[in-house]
Amino acid sequence: MRYLPHSEADRQAMLAAIGVSSIDALFADVPAAARFDQLPDLPMTQGEIEVERHMKALAGRNLSAESATAFFLGAGAYRHHVPASVDHLIQRSEFLTSYTPYQPEISQGTLQTLFEFQTQVATLTGMDVANGGMYDGSTATAEAVLMARRITKRSKSILSGGLHPQYRAVVETIEDMSAGSMVALPPDPNGTEDIIAQIDNETAAVVVQSPSFYGQLIDLKPIAEACHKAGALLVAVFTEVVSLGALESPGSQGADIVVGEGQSLGNPLTFGGPYVGLMATRNEFVRQLPGRLCGETVDAAGRRGFVLTLATREQHIRRDKATSNICTSSGLCALAFSIHMTLLGGTGLTRLAATNHARAVQLADALAAVPGIEVVNDIFFNEFTIRVPGDAAALVNRLTERGIVAGLPVSRLEPTRPELANLIIIAATELNGDAERERLIAGLRKVL
Amino acid sequence: MLTRPDVPATAMEGPGHRGLNLEEPLLFEVGHVDATGVDLPKPPAVNDRLGKFARKSSLDLAGLSEPETMRHYVRLSRQNYAIDMNTYPLGSCTMKHNPRLNEKIARLPGFGDIHPLQPLNTVPGALEMMEQLGSWLMQLTGMNAISLSPKAGAHGELCGLMAIKAALRARGQAEQRTVVLAPASAHGTNPATAALLGFKVETIPARPDGTVDPADVKAKLGPEVAAIMLTNPNTCGLFERDIVAIAEVVHAAGAYFYCDGANLNAILGRAKPGALGVDAMHINLHKTLSTPHGGGGPGSGPVVLSDALARFAPTPFLKLEDNRPILVEDVSQAGIGEEPFGRLTAFHGQMGMWVRALTYLLSHGVDGVRQASEDAVLNANYVRARLSDLMTQPFGDKPCMHEVLFDDRFLEGTGATTLDIAKALIDEGYHPMTVYFPLVVHGAMLIEPTESESKESLDLFIDAMRRIIGRIKDGGGAALKEAPLHAPRRRLDETRAAREPKLRWKPAAA
Numbered sequence: 001m002r003y004l005p006h007s008e009a010d011r012q013a014m015l016a017a018i019g020v021s022s023i024d025a026l027f028a029d030v031p032a033a034a035r036f037d038q039l040p041d042l043p044m045t046q047g048e049i050e051v052e053r054h055m056k057a058l059a060g061r062n063l064s065a066e067s068a069t070a071f072f073l074g075a076g077a078y079r080h081h082v083p084a085s086v087d088h089l090i091q092r093s094e095f096l097t098s099y100t101p102y103q104p105e106i107s108q109g110t111l112q113t114l115f116e117f118q119t120q121v122a123t124l125t126g127m128d129v130a131n132g133g134m135y136d137g138s139t140a141t142a143e144a145v146l147m148a149r150r151i152t153k154r155s156k157s158i159l160s161g162g163l164h165p166q167y168r169a170v171v172e173t174i175e176d177m178s179a180g181s182m183v184a185l186p187p188d189p190n191g192t193e194d195i196i197a198q199i200d201n202e203t204a205a206v207v208v209q210s211p212s213f214y215g216q217l218i219d220l221k222p223i224a225e226a227c228h229k230a231g232a233l234l235v236a237v238f239t240e241v242v243s244l245g246a247l248e249s250p251g252s253q254g255a256d257i258v259v260g261e262g263q264s265l266g267n268p269l270t271f272g273g274p275y276v277g278l279m280a281t282r283n284e285f286v287r288q289l290p291g292r293l294c295g296e297t298v299d300a301a302g303r304r305g306f307v308l309t310l311a312t313r314e315q316h317i318r319r320d321k322a323t324s325n326i327c328t329s330s331g332l333c334a335l336a337f338s339i340h341m342t343l344l345g346g347t348g349l350t351r352l353a354a355t356n357h358a359r360a361v362q363l364a365d366a367l368a369a370v371p372g373i374e375v376v377n378d379i380f381f382n383e384f385t386i387r388v389p390g391d392a393a394a395l396v397n398r399l400t401e402r403g404i405v406a407g408l409p410v411s412r413l414e415p416t417r418p419e420l421a422n423l424i425i426i427a428a429t430e431l432n433g434d435a436e437r438e439r440l441i442a443g444l445r446k447v448l
Numbered sequence: 449m450l451t452r453p454d455v456p457a458t459a460m461e462g463p464g465h466r467g468l469n470l471e472e473p474l475l476f477e478v479g480h481v482d483a484t485g486v487d488l489p490k491p492p493a494v495n496d497r498l499g500k501f502a503r504k505s506s507l508d509l510a511g512l513s514e515p516e517t518m519r520h521y522v523r524l525s526r527q528n529y530a531i532d533m534n535t536y537p538l539g540s541c542t543m544k545h546n547p548r549l550n551e552k553i554a555r556l557p558g559f560g561d562i563h564p565l566q567p568l569n570t571v572p573g574a575l576e577m578m579e580q581l582g583s584w585l586m587q588l589t590g591m592n593a594i595s596l597s598p599k600a601g602a603h604g605e606l607c608g609l610m611a612i613k614a615a616l617r618a619r620g621q622a623e624q625r626t627v628v629l630a631p632a633s634a635h636g637t638n639p640a641t642a643a644l645l646g647f648k649v650e651t652i653p654a655r656p657d658g659t660v661d662p663a664d665v666k667a668k669l670g671p672e673v674a675a676i677m678l679t680n681p682n683t684c685g686l687f688e689r690d691i692v693a694i695a696e697v698v699h700a701a702g703a704y705f706y707c708d709g710a711n712l713n714a715i716l717g718r719a720k721p722g723a724l725g726v727d728a729m730h731i732n733l734h735k736t737l738s739t740p741h742g743g744g745g746p747g748s749g750p751v752v753l754s755d756a757l758a759r760f761a762p763t764p765f766l767k768l769e770d771n772r773p774i775l776v777e778d779v780s781q782a783g784i785g786e787e788p789f790g791r792l793t794a795f796h797g798q799m800g801m802w803v804r805a806l807t808y809l810l811s812h813g814v815d816g817v818r819q820a821s822e823d824a825v826l827n828a829n830y831v832r833a834r835l836s837d838l839m840t841q842p843f844g845d846k847p848c849m850h851e852v853l854f855d856d857r858f859l860e861g862t863g864a865t866t867l868d869i870a871k872a873l874i875d876e877g878y879h880p881m882t883v884y885f886p887l888v889v890h891g892a893m894l895i896e897p898t899e900s901e902s903k904e905s906l907d908l909f910i911d912a913m914r915r916i917i918g919r920i921k922d923g924g925g926a927a928l929k930e931a932p933l934h935a936p937r938r939r940l941d942e943t944r945a946a947r948e949p950k951l952r953w954k955p956a957a958a
Binding site: 001002003004005006010011013014015017018019020023025026027028029030031033034035036039040041042043044045046048050051052054055056057058059060061062063064065066067071073075076077079083085087089090091092093094095096097098099100101103104105106107108109110112113115116118119120122123124128129130132133135136137138139146164166167169170172173176177178179217219244245246247248249268269270271272273274276286292293294295296297298299300301303305306307309310311312314315316317318319320321322324325326327328329330331332333335339341342343344345346347348349350351352354355357358359360361362364377378379380381396397400405408412413415416430 | 464472474475476479480481482483484485486488489491492493494495496497498499500501502503504506507508509510511512514517518520521522524525526527528529530531532533536538541543545546547549551552553554555556557558559560561562563564565566567569570571572573574576577580584587588590599600601602603605606610613635636637639640641642643644645646649686687688689691692715717718719720721723724732734740741742743744745746747748762763777778779780781789790791792793794795796797798799800801803806807809810811812813814815816818819820822823825826827829830832833834847849870871874879880885899900901902903905930932935936937938939940941942944945946949950951952953
């Protein structure tokens with residue numbers, strides 16, 4: 001087996017050095033009933049050729065985004081161009097095959113990139129401080145709600161109807177299992193809900209996504225003010241980090257905790273994971289932040305260096321008193337995010353965001369001109385919702401038969417709400433050119 | 449204040465480079481907001497739909513051109529230790545070889561470039577891949593149900609304990625059973641996970657031989673106990689030899705058995721956790737199945753479930769209809785006998801890690817998987833055998849599993865500590881072993897060589913250990929306080945980092 005260096009002679013020599021006659025002696029504590037008398041009926045060792053053939057056959061049965069004739073699906077995961085150098089750099093052995101940087105003298109590479117990542121995320125979100133990353137946007141949202149409960153010592157959270165339904169489900173599960181209480185407002189495609197009316201003196205967190213799941217831009221400022229008046233915290237959520245290049249930051253609108261999905265920068269779609277959750281807050285709450293934090297210090301020779309710090313928040317030190325159970329997180333995805341952000345720079349991200357927005361505006365205008373289609377949102381970033389005549393899922397399926405992935409029929413994630421069955425969420429990015437848009441419009445005209 | 453890294457007095461003037469050791473400033477000290485490594489077309493002209501939310505201030509983030517970006521990150525990478533460089537004997541962390549075939553396969557467009565919400569009939573190969581991985585994991589563990597979605601080991605613990613809580617609710621005992629038992633040697637994630645779900649954590653003692661006594665468990669069990677969390681093989685590198693009896697007393701008391709599967713790599717293909725009475729166990733794909741650690745993730749922590757817990761598995765889950773895998777994404781779509789406790793993450797889980805793990809399993813084959821476990825255990829015991837004359841073991845000199853645990857009694861009176869040995873190893877060209885964990889052993893040193901190390905490479909590591917200990921025993925312990933001297937940095941002031949947290953770069957005040 002090509003990954004195992006020992007020869008039989010090595011194994012025998014080592015057994016002799018250990019002083020046992022066979023490998024079985026080292027497994028003597030395994031109860032007889034739990035031993036494999038014979039190996040399960042699974043394939044035996046295979047070479048690269050055979051394995052590659054097998055896996056390629058599986059991959060070949062999937063319609064990749066690049067092989068679709070038109071692709072406009074977003075809803076929490078976005079198809080963007082990732083510069084070639086990003087994937088090259090994250091495959092450097094020193095990044096790919098290193099552990100969490102517990103030994104800082106020989107981990108400065110990972111630590112400095114984490115420090116830079118934290119700075120980038122804090123700047124993008126308009127917050128004081130960011131952690132080193134979470135699993136993804138949805139779990140970061142759940143952690144933000146728990147964090148708000150610790151800070152306010154209250155248990156109730158209020159979720160906007162514009163929150164991604166699967167984010168809502170993740171928060172709901174955590175709240176249900178950890179004795180929190182939760183009010184989830186009904187789905188709110190065009191951003192007209194009155195969430196402020198729900199805030200009371202029991203409220204720990206108000207969770208609002210902008211751009212919303214449906215694409216609508218939400219005014220966070222009045223919600224933040226109402227939260228602060230009631231002693232609650234505003235948790236601002238985003239699923240499309242590129243939007244921060246075009247929009248006022250959640251921090252500047254008064255958010256107390258900002259969480260979101262970082263996949264759009266540096267990370268491929270990969271069927272939903274691994275991605276990287278972004279999480280930022282104000283300085284006063286830093287000791288309640290979950291996850292890794294990298295801080296600056298000096299070494300014994302007085303040189304600047306970086307270490308993981310404030311570990312007294314974390315499970316490996318505080319155990320049942322920790323702020324979270326999170327350990328292994330999304331290090332390499334955070335690095336990919338950071339490298340892509342470095343390649344863009346502030347001006348580059350602004351331009352990327354402007355292109356995304358312009359492509360979405362062009363698409364919305366073209367769709368609005370198709371008889372029977374209504375664009376639901378008046379203000380949006382690179383994603384919006386349309387209302388179609390009849391069943392949206394059936395329409396999307398008819399387009400799929402033509403190689404067109406048109407968007408997300410809302411019913412996929414809200415199967416119990418018939419009032420949403422004619423909605424499709426559509427995203428456009430820098431990868432969607434004029435020809436692709438025209439193919440979608442032509443396809444729609446044919447199947448409508 | 450600092451705009452360039454300080455350089456030691458002995459170094460040359462300038463940026464601090466010495467030979468191939470290149471210092472690298474922060475991105476924000478060398479980059480510029482207008483610099484870019486991405487050429488983007490001019491955005492089409494449109495009337496914007498951003499309302500009053502359009503960003504008014506410029507985004508003050510430094511960029512770099514592509515060549516500068518390459519240098520920035522390549523220089524930084526060279527300040528990292530990596531498995532591809534040398535032995536990485538970090539106990540409990542399982543730093544084994546990461547095959548590059550797995551990276552290649554994960555990047556095939558049919559896996560890397562598919563969207564989680566595409567119509568499911570456009571991704572049959574993805575569902576089939578999940579089904580195959582699930583089938584491998586269930587057969588190798590002897591368990592009948594699996595939840596693939598947890599995103600790391602600790603997330604898997606959350607999944608398992610949530611399933612247990614759901615099962616207790618179904619029995620009407622959730623209010624009554626509020627205690628989780630765990631040994632003091634447990635990973636910190638175990639008590640942290642239990643506490644997150646509102647359980648009170650009670651510690652079970654270990655016997656003098658380092659394992660848990662069923663009688664001690666029995667003494668702690670009562671109508672208030674929900675579950676026991678036990679790592680097997682345990683964090684002392686020992687197989688819990690009475691695990692079947694422990695599972696029996698736990699089940700007899702109406703509680704569940706959560707097995708922390710972090711050390712499954714010792715027994716995969718040799719032992720079936722399903723035959724040990726396990727109700728739920730996570731499998732760290734980034735340990736046992738070699739998906740890369742990436743400097744701290746991404747991980748993946750699928751959980752296998754017993755028949756008692758299977759129906760509570762969270763969404764999404766796979767089931768077979770006419771032998772074809774079907775993905776159940778929403779609680780409302782659950783069938784008869786399916787009572788998902790909820791959802792752990794948006795979308796489906798760590799597809800990129802599943803692809804790598806299945807590629808690993810297919811490459812090894814079931815015979816290679818078993819051989820890998822045997823070689824991992826062989827290597828740890830070889831290190832034990834060749835260091836046991838110089839070092840002390842907390843539970844006596846006896847066979848271990850995939851990792852060997854030493855304590856610091858042999859350092860008594862030498863002036864040297866476990867930390868000094870760790871830092872001295874760095875100067876010898878090695879990443880240290882895990883130190884001061886498990887907490888129950890004084891000055892613990894936990895060495896996990898993994899199956900990826902050849903005998904020659906183990907001999908070199910052992911020689912380095914013997915040299916360091918020899919120096920200490922010859923009265924050179926005090927000198928080690930200075931170690932490391934040859935790494936990119938000397939020891940770092942962690943107290944200062946925590947006392948005056950500086951968690952981001954800020955421009956120097958004008």
